[in-house]
Amino acid sequence: MQYRKIGSSNKGQSDLEVSVITFGAWAAGGWMWGGTERSEAVKAIKESYEVGITSIDTAPIYGQGLSEEIVGEAIKDLPRDKVQILTKFGMRWDLAKGDFAMHSKNNAGESIDIYKYAGKESIIKECEDSLKRLGTDYIDLYQIHWPDKTTPIAETMEAVSQLIQQGKVRYAGVCNYNADQMRESAKSIDLASNQVPYSMVKRDIQKETVPYCIEHDKAILAYSPLERGLLTGKMKPGYQFSADDHRAKLYFFKDENLKRVNEFLAKIKPLADEKNASLGQLVLRWTVEQPGITIALAGARDTKQALQNAAAMNIDLTAEEINFITGHLNKLELVQ
Template identity: 50%
Template sequence: MKRQLGTSELQVSPLTLGTFAIGGLMWGGNDKKDSIEAIRESIAHGVTSIDTAPFYGVGLSEEVIGEAIKGTDRSKVEILTKFGLVWEQDVKGTVAFDAQIDGKTVPIYKNGRKENVIREVENSLRRLQTDYIDLIQLHWPDVETPVSETMEAMEQLLKSGKVRAIGVSNYDRALLEEGLQTAQIHSDQVSYSMLNRSIEEELLPFAMEKNVGIIAYSPLERGLLTGKYSNGTGTLSSDDHRNGYFQQFDPQKLNTLLQALNDLASAKQCSVAQLVLVWTMNQKGITTVLGGARNAEQAIHNAQALHVQLSDSELNQIRSFIQN
């Protein structure tokens, strides 16, 4: 069932556990016990790939993952982490945005410099309590650092055995093409959902041509495509960034789409969220899809999507829903 990531030897599960919410930062926090159970149940139900980043909870997400996978067969779990968003005030770069950390407004820097790449990977290895990372990814492009410098740093890590595959995140076609001139990039992690299919125009065809795996994040649009937040049943804490994020979508069009998806999901005896994940996993060029989970129940629910089958006609039917 696992899929090869680009030209690397790394095999990942079609569905990957996303751990931004587990880190808590910008997502309203999460209970540590629930987080650990979510990770362990994901692995137990076939979602063996886990995506994280140092920025997710300023190290917390990686630490929780490290604790959760203790005692498991490390060769059966794929850890995907990142570098390049720095909060430590003695390590600077290009200011990306401000974040609230421990009640204080702290600038977050983009930094793709070689010395920072090496530094962050060493810190991630320590937090994750492992001696290698399956996939290391540049979190966001850093315009002040030459693309070649960042690629060369990842190539060095690959040759040293500290990482098994190298990737980027949020790279458009032009940046990906430039990066490929220096290193054999194995993946690009980008936003992709039924409501956001812009990568289909240029990036996705180019990635397929160059055999670069696409890791799709936000397939559920941060929970919006579950239907939970369109019918009034979902509540968000005041510090949850989705309060503003959801406002960009047309409520009427969203509700029409969700109703159509709900009808098909009922016929398939699955949830709308599972249907959305399955559709996304089955799109050409998509290697794996991120699905977040805060607790065991959500993790198991997401993993059950691996067993939902969609015919070609049903996949095309869904595409007709989202193009209306």
Template identity: 50%
Template sequence: MNNKQLPGTNIMLSPITYGAFAIGGWFWGGADEGEAIKAIEAAIDNGVTTIDTAPVYGMGHSETVVGNTVKGKRDQVQLLTKFGMIWDAEDGDFAFDTKDNDGKPVKVYKFNGKQSVIEECERSLKRLQTDYIDLLQMHWPDSTTPIEETMEALEILIQQGKIRAAGVCNCPVDLLTRANAVLPISTNQLAYSMVNRGIEKDMVPFCMENGIGILPHTSLQKGLLTGKIKPGHIFNEGDHRPNTPYFKEHNHKEVMKVLENIQQIATDRNISLAQLTINWTMQQPAITSVLVGARDAAQMLDNVKAASFKLTPTELAIINTALLDMDLSL
């Protein structure tokens, strides 16, 4: 794979990052840990060496699974995790009510206070079974904590050698500007896909101008852009996707029309729609590495093939034209 440099560092990331949200179980209707381990192993064995997780994914479960899987392979992987979504204290901004993997009610808060960030990092290091994290990211902004304070915590962790680089997620341009003034920010992780392109207007130009990479998540639009989830699909209990905008009946049908219009490209190349979608995302400006989840090894191996080809300018133009015809109601 043609690895890409994490901006401002000598760390090389694989062009596809294994996104470990779903393997935490929480929010995705459960997950099979054995299959998750096989998925991560398949990723590493096939060149996807960058892994992104977060404490809140299963209330520590995703980080624990990742840590158990990469034990003994630390020098082969780049570990990315986050902080700032807490469930064991009521600080900061209330985010939402949920249930953990055992069905216990949990309140999640967004909180990025300096001491909390440092303590969260320590817990993540233990779950991941490592003494350093390659990229530690603020999961969400928090209105009760000045972002300058949060960046000071990350600077301390860099000085201590516990993290190698600092990143943010879901951060608008104004806050990103303030954060970058305190500490060089390597990346901003944001929702971005063929059907969700809102960051292209302001965020992409800003990141390109300031040498900040974008780590797009939800690039397959929670599985919708694989073409495998048809209208009327029955999801497992606890799966959040039916309540998201793109899975509403009208939008779902509109996206399916787009997929039908670009299916011929996939057919001619003998690739899947998922591979086409990931490759399209990889080729967009400012993209450092595309986050893609996989519940099992077969899904991961399918995703890996997205890095084995490059869509032509003509193919990209056909895709972009099809996207212009889409009429979403969001």
């Protein structure tokens, strides 16, 4: 495994080092993915640690606390100073305040309304709740989950600054922010990172966000690098999702797009075979070699998936091989 520093601080380079493949614990919480087996998820996190994935990204909204509880259970016997916990705030399912985000269902199938809310008092409460669920007294990277247009960015960042001063949070990050929102945040706090969606088929951050982050030494944490399974080559036209799987409604998974993506993957599969790697591993390795991309979050529901993700970093890609992949990728067009 390789490790990279996240962001910088006013004192120079930060001392927060994370594994280039970070364990993404959204699916582990079950919410929007169909059910998950808790003991399998705990085991997957522990086994990931053994092969060098020391960083775990979670959020309160993932299973409405369940994902954080699973992470807490998994790390309780691990050396805390060797694990990096990345969690989030600003999505409330238990408070109707702020910017309405979506109607959803919890893991019990009950309807819930979710709000993007990042008011100061709410953040302080959320942090306390997360610390309890995670079974720790500090969070390595605390990230606002989505922009909240009802709360001034300065108020949000003031709350996180207070948590940093209290030792409950080490570094501040954002998720799903554009370059302008990052600039606004920088007036109030020293941001370490931005967690944004990035994959072979979703590269729009390259226009503004990536250049801003490179210029200002901010890390980019790429989420959904396998585009929720699309880029593994395992999904064929006619694939059937369970009723509570959010992917069924995404245009990426239309039969025509599955066909086009699989045709692209067939062109790079000989390279994966040559490297003795799966398509998913090749895609992950390509992702973390892109300019400005610091780490990739890779989800896993069980140990087998987790170990496969970790092994992506065993692949070496030359500049020519990266260009070969990108060349074929640039010819891929998806239908909306």
